[in-house]
Amino acid sequence: MTGGYLKGRLRREDIITAAIAVYREAGYHGSSLREVAKRAGITHAGLIYYFPSKEALLAAVLERRDAEDADREQLNVAAPGLDMLRHLIGLAEYNVAHPGIVDLYVRLAAEAVSPGHPAHEYFVRHYRVAREEVLASFQALADTGELRPDVDPQVAALTFIALEDGLQAQWLTTPDEVDLVGSLRTYLQSLLTVPLS
Amino acid sequence: MTGGYLKGRLRREDIITAAIAVYREAGYHGSSLREVAKRAGITHAGLIYYFPSKEALLAAVLERRDAEDADREQLNVAAPGLDMLRHLIGLAEYNVAHPGIVDLYVRLAAEAVSPGHPAHEYFVRHYRVAREEVLASFQALADTGELRPDVDPQVAALTFIALEDGLQAQWLTTPDEVDLVGSLRTYLQSLLTVPLS
DNA sequence: CCTACCGATCGGTAGG
DNA sequence: CCTACCGATCGGTAGG
Numbered sequence: 001m002t003g004g005y006l007k008g009r010l011r012r013e014d015i016i017t018a019a020i021a022v023y024r025e026a027g028y029h030g031s032s033l034r035e036v037a038k039r040a041g042i043t044h045a046g047l048i049y050y051f052p053s054k055e056a057l058l059a060a061v062l063e064r065r066d067a068e069d070a071d072r073e074q075l076n077v078a079a080p081g082l083d084m085l086r087h088l089i090g091l092a093e094y095n096v097a098h099p100g101i102v103d104l105y106v107r108l109a110a111e112a113v114s115p116g117h118p119a120h121e122y123f124v125r126h127y128r129v130a131r132e133e134v135l136a137s138f139q140a141l142a143d144t145g146e147l148r149p150d151v152d153p154q155v156a157a158l159t160f161i162a163l164e165d166g167l168q169a170q171w172l173t174t175p176d177e178v179d180l181v182g183s184l185r186t187y188l189q190s191l192l193t194v195p196l197s
Numbered sequence: 198m199t200g201g202y203l204k205g206r207l208r209r210e211d212i213i214t215a216a217i218a219v220y221r222e223a224g225y226h227g228s229s230l231r232e233v234a235k236r237a238g239i240t241h242a243g244l245i246y247y248f249p250s251k252e253a254l255l256a257a258v259l260e261r262r263d264a265e266d267a268d269r270e271q272l273n274v275a276a277p278g279l280d281m282l283r284h285l286i287g288l289a290e291y292n293v294a295h296p297g298i299v300d301l302y303v304r305l306a307a308e309a310v311s312p313g314h315p316a317h318e319y320f321v322r323h324y325r326v327a328r329e330e331v332l333a334s335f336q337a338l339a340d341t342g343e344l345r346p347d348v349d350p351q352v353a354a355l356t357f358i359a360l361e362d363g364l365q366a367q368w369l370t371t372p373d374e375v376d377l378v379g380s381l382r383t384y385l386q387s388l389l390t391v392p393l394s
Numbered sequence: 395c396c397t398a399c400c401g402a403t404c405g406g407t408a409g410g
Numbered sequence: 411c412c413t414a415c416c417g418a419t420c421g422g423t424a425g426g
Contacts, residue, residue, distance in 0.1 A: 011411095025311065026226075027224075027226060027307075027308060029223075029224060029226055029227040030226040030227075030308075032403075032404065032405085033404085033405065033406090034403080034404080034405090042411070042412090043411080043412060043413085044404095044405080044406090045406085045407085045411080045412065045413080045414090046411045046412065047411095048405085048406070048407090049411055049412095050411090052406095053405080053406080054405065054406095103310060103311075106307050106310060107307050107308065107310070109307070109366060109370070110224075110303050110304050110306070110307030110308070110366060111224060111227075111304065111307070112370070113300060113303060113304070113366065113369040113370050114222065114300075120370070123370050124370060124371055127367055127370060127371055127374075128371070128374070131374075150387075151387075152383070155376075155379075155380055155383050158364075158367070158375060158376075158380055159360060159364075159380050159383075159384055161363070161367065162360055162363030162364040162366075162367050162375075162380070163356060163359055163360050163363055164363065165362070165363035165366055165367065166358070166359030166360055166361065166362035166363030166364070166366075167355075167356075167359040167363070169306055169307060169310065169359075169362055169363075170324055170355070170358065170359050170362065172310040173306075173309070173310050173317070173320050173321060173324060174321055174324055174325070177324075177325070177328075178355060178359075179352075179355075182352075183352055183355055183356055183359070186349070186352050186356075187356055190347075190348075190387070208395095229419075229420065229421085230420085230421065230422090231419080231420080231421090239395070239396090240395080240396060240397085241420095241421085241422090242395080242396065242397080242398090242422085242423085243395045243396065244395095245421085245422070245423090246395055246396095247395090249422095250421080250422080251421065251422095
């Protein structure tokens with residue numbers, strides 16, 4: 001009875017996977033529904049049967065990213081503090097092993113700076129959530145004296161997110177000249193009074 | 198006698214100015230020669246008379262950016278060291294006052310991460326030059342004991358560039374929640390043994 | 395610099 | 411899900 005629905009769900013997942021691959025190579029604006037459809041093995045009109053517009057497909061791609069991140073978070077119920085920072089380093093290591101994901105993220109984030117972009121609100125939320133998460137960790141570390149007393153948790157949180165983003169772009173452009181994880185680790189360590197690892 | 202040539206040069210400048218405005222709003226791939234031409238007050242075929250292809254126009258835009266940066270550098274012959282760092286803060290202040298330039302830079306940099314993009318080589322060079330410039334300053338500071346002894350100049354240079362780039366993207370997306378210049382200043386100060394200002 | 399045009403491609407719709 | 415199609419737009423060319 002649910003066979004039809006199951007098949008539809010699987011087809012949807014195939015399309016989203018194809019879309020991620022295409023966005024990665026051409027960005028959102030630079031990609032076409034026809035190219036995504038071809039990789040998913042259907043026509044572009046067939047794709048529109050599942051996702052009624054180009055924007056709806058983008059929304060589905062971003063939803064999957066969030067779902068995957070949530071999965072990883074759940075496996076890794078790190079409390080705010082040192083463990084959370086180590087977890088963030090782990091996420092960076094995961095990213096370095098999956099350049100395609102980083103590529104997609106960097107390109108979409110840049111396109112979406114303009115308020116009219118269909119993913120703009122997504123990134124506004126994304127930045128806010130990321131900042132709050134990191135801030136909570138720095139505040140916890142401040143409470144236990146593990147954060148250097150001259151470090152402002154608010155500034156440190158903002159800076160950490162920005163540093164991660166900037167390193168990603170520079171690493172994608174010149175991979176051989178950027179040690180993404182090492183640089184992050186060095187930065188974090190410089191804020192702490194205890195060894196990070 | 199040079200009247201014709203002068204007029205052509207001026208027209209070229211008009212077109213480049215229009216291109217910057219359009220790239221800023223739509224990115225390079227998202228913009229059209231027709232839109233650029235319309236803002237410059239000519240037809241798109243007229244534009245092609247001056248710039249033989251879309252890529253040639255992009256090259257001219259990047260050349261102008263380099264020329265303007267070089268002008269600012271020349272006015273401000275800062276030697277490597279503290280003065281140079283203050284100069285970089287000044288550049289960040291200039292950028293915050295000119296969001297359009299930052300927008301263009303962030304969008305192009307993200308599009309150009311892929312090796313096939315017409316501006317890819319430009320950004321490879323841009324990152325390398327930027328890193329070397331900042332590295333020279335940190336090394337000079339290390340020699341005079343103004344850099345904290347536990348700071349590696351190489352890592353600090355890479356990190357500074359990445360931080361600036363990441364802050365720009367986050368600031369463009371959520372301007373009210375990011376203090377770009379203040380964050381840069383705080384970061385730099387944390388590396389030094391002497392007051393930055 | 396323009397008019398006029400080309401082939402290609404785009405997102406989306408109709409109708410089944 | 412497909413075939414067939416739409417109007418719009420693209421970069422670039424011809425020819426003046």
